[in-house]
Amino acid sequence: MTFDFNLYSSPLLFGFVQGWIYAALLWIRARREERLSDWLLGWVLVGLSLNIWEYMLGFGGIEILWRELEFFPRTLGYLFPALCYFYLKSQVNADFRFTRQEAWHALPFLIQVTYHIGIFSMGHEFVERWKTTVQYPYHLDDLEFIVGIGLDVYYLILSLRLYRHYRAWIKTQFSETETISFLWFRNFLITLTATMLFSLFMTFLSLLIGLDFWQNWWDELAGVALIYYVSIHGYAQAQPGRRLTFEPVPVEQVLIAEPFSDPVRVLERESVQINGRVEGQSTKSLTGLPTDLVPWRDTLLTYMDNERPYLDPDLSLIDLARRLKTNASILSPVINAGTGKNFNDFVNQYRVDAFKRQVLDPANSHLSLLGIALDCGFNSKATFNRAFKKLTSQSPREFVESRDQ
The missing domain is CATH 1.10.10 (Arc Repressor Mutant, subunit A)
Structure with missing residues (x-):
């Protein structure tokens, strides 16, 4: 069994090898630096590589996937879009770890894999009979395709929403956001979506005019370009110098302060919701700042003028709160409501x-x-x-x- 290097198979082979090499490099760095995001990006590259290996082997004259391994799971399938989402989540929150709450994200993939392995284990003749009597007549392959598109769209929406909330959050926490804006991930989502849409276009075009195996190649080449982009730019992505711990907070959770007594005393944070309003904040100044926090605003403005902490390029909300001997939960509403700025x-x-x-x-x-x-x-x-x-x-x-x- 030899691989035929030709105009169609060679670019796909190079992309496949590129993806696995960089996945290994990311896993080595993840182990060395204990970085979950690198583990996940490595698996994203594996998923992208497995998406093109069927055509790579087919164009290379190796048909084992259509003979001995027909119906065996060949890609990460339904797990791939979830990996992209959790990669972003692990980038913006260094404390993120998988828990039982995230287990349901793997359920569609496990159902898909169990189904395919169950049929595959019955033998080649059973597989061929199943395809002609069940899989194709009842359009189960079409159903799998539609579910896959639905999952792609669902996790794309989750990723975009998480990214948008994160970009809004860093403006409330850091005075310098350039190095932690993760424009790379936004571009990754754009290129991933563009590649997915192009693949859909080629699929519909194939159904419309009946493209053969050799003609239906361009979306696989687009997949190679995506592998090169994600591997090179993803590996070179500068990691934040500060520890990011972004976690989206439910809208109904709000911060209140204890009754004010001394502007140098540390106040503790408390999140409550009572009939859609915050208890203890009915009395407010003309700026919308609770009256018990007005002295904190005055203390803050005096400190900014006298001590000039803004000269520190890496000044963060937590840093400033520590200098004022309070906490970020108090200082954040003081700045937002007391000055009208993030x-x-x-x-x-x-x-x-x-x-x-x-x-x-x-x-x-x-x-x-x-x-x-x-x-x-x-x-x-x-x-x-x-x-x-x-x-x-x-x-x-x-x-x-x-x-x-």
Whole structure:
């Protein structure tokens, strides 16, 4: 049994080998650094590789899958979309571990595998008879296909929703979000969806005009391109320097503070819901901030002016709360309701204001705009330009030029 290297089989073979090599590299790194996300991304690459190996072997002249192994499970099937979702979940939450609550995600895959192995174990002749008398007449293969599409869509929606909530969350927790935004995963979802839609198009085209095995090849080649993209970019994805522990909080859970007594005392967090409202927050200031938290806001603003913690590029909500001898559960509503900004915009506003003061100081005329921005707490040109444009509606250069006129 020899493999025929040709125009159709060779690209698929290279993609297949690429996927397994990088999966092994990810598993080695996962073991070394104890990183669950690398384990899962490795299995995502295995899933992508198994998606193309039927055509790879077929174009290479090896027909064992259609003879000795007919009806045996050949791919990760229904498990693949769940792996993509949990890969994202493990990236944004370093504390995530699989529990019994996640076990149901494997149920469709287990049912599918049990069904196929059960039929396969009855022997080749039984398999052929089952296909002609049950599988095809009752459209069980079509049903499997439809369920697979449904699972793809379901986990795509879950992944997009998790990613959107995470992007909103980091703005309330960190003053610098560039390195933890995971734009890579957004691009991964886009390319994965595009590849899935192209595969659907080729399937419908094959049904419409009757493409043969050799003509129905382009979606497999697209799968190879996806393997190269996910393996190279996924492995090179920079890991956050800080420990991320994002976990979506149910909407009905809200934070309240104990009655205020001393602005340097640590208040404890408590989540309650009583008839859709929060008990103990009926008395509010004109800004919407509970009156018992107004002294915390004043303490915060005084600290920001005097101590200038915003000069720390990696300042986070937890860091600032620790400096104020409180906790993030108290500080977050103080910032949100007391200033009308999320944490990211709140800190960046101080940095932008500091930049405005320094750039207009003749003593700093020898410094570049980026150099001044870095001195004011920004850690990159892209973050600086984006924050300045958002908070002032003009670019840094436009601001300077408007003052020179």
